[in-house]
Amino acid sequence: MLIVNKINCYYGKLHVIRDASLEVGNEAVGLFGPNGAGKTTLIHTIIGLLKPATGKITFEGKSLLHMETHEIIREGIAIVPQERELFPFMSVRGNLEAGAAYIPSAKNRMGERLDYVFDLYPLLKERSKQLAGTLSGGEQRMLAIARALMACPKLLILDEPSLGLQPSLVSELFCKLKEIKKEVSILIA
Numbered sequence: 001m002l003i004v005n006k007i008n009c010y011y012g013k014l015h016v017i018r019d020a021s022l023e024v025g026n027e028a029v030g031l032f033g034p035n036g037a038g039k040t041t042l043i044h045t046i047i048g049l050l051k052p053a054t055g056k057i058t059f060e061g062k063s064l065l066h067m068e069t070h071e072i073i074r075e076g077i078a079i080v081p082q083e084r085e086l087f088p089f090m091s092v093r094g095n096l097e098a099g100a101a102y103i104p105s106a107k108n109r110m111g112e113r114l115d116y117v118f119d120l121y122p123l124l125k126e127r128s129k130q131l132a133g134t135l136s137g138g139e140q141r142m143l144a145i146a147r148a149l150m151a152c153p154k155l156l157i158l159d160e161p162s163l164g165l166q167p168s169l170v171s172e173l174f175c176k177l178k179e180i181k182k183e184v185s186i187l188i189a
Helices: 039-046 069-075 092-100 110-120 122-126 137-149 167-181
Strands: 002-011 014-024 028-030 054-059 077-080 155-158 185-188
Touching: 002 039, 014 028, 014 039, 014 185, 069 077, 077 137, 092 110, 092 137, 110 122, 110 137, 110 167, 122 137, 137 155, 137 167, 167 185
Parallel strands: 028 185, 077 155, 155 185
Antiparallel strands: 002 014, 002 054
16 A cells, blocks of 8 residues: 655755655554654655655555645545644534545545544534634544544554543544554554
């Protein structure tokens, strides 16, 4: 599905990723390393925010190297950034709908996708009219994951999904990811 082969990335003259390779099939894959090891940089490279100096990135046999981020997302890759990046003054439902709005196949299945994420996270259904910015940190993390799932991804990339969550919510998060894995491949950094 996703193949990253010998990627090298730079910030100016600083060589931040050296010959990184990674494969994600129909599975969940964890990318581990200390802070500053390049995990987020690798994710940014996969989704087109940073162009590698050398190497290859393919998704379902198609090169992603010359695609813009919005094109990569339309290919079926969704990201949940570590900062969550919700629309705080929009409702929970509005944030969810935004996740599907620019993906034609997802937009056509809006009702079905809402049912799926509300089954996965019933609390979001209860809070569908609440402003996203008023949710707790754990609830915002749920919403960020649900919003990404609205796009009908084939691959879900999560950057530090447990960052800032209390331990009980971390356990719940990973239980939900097991459920999500039945439908979507997952890369966690």
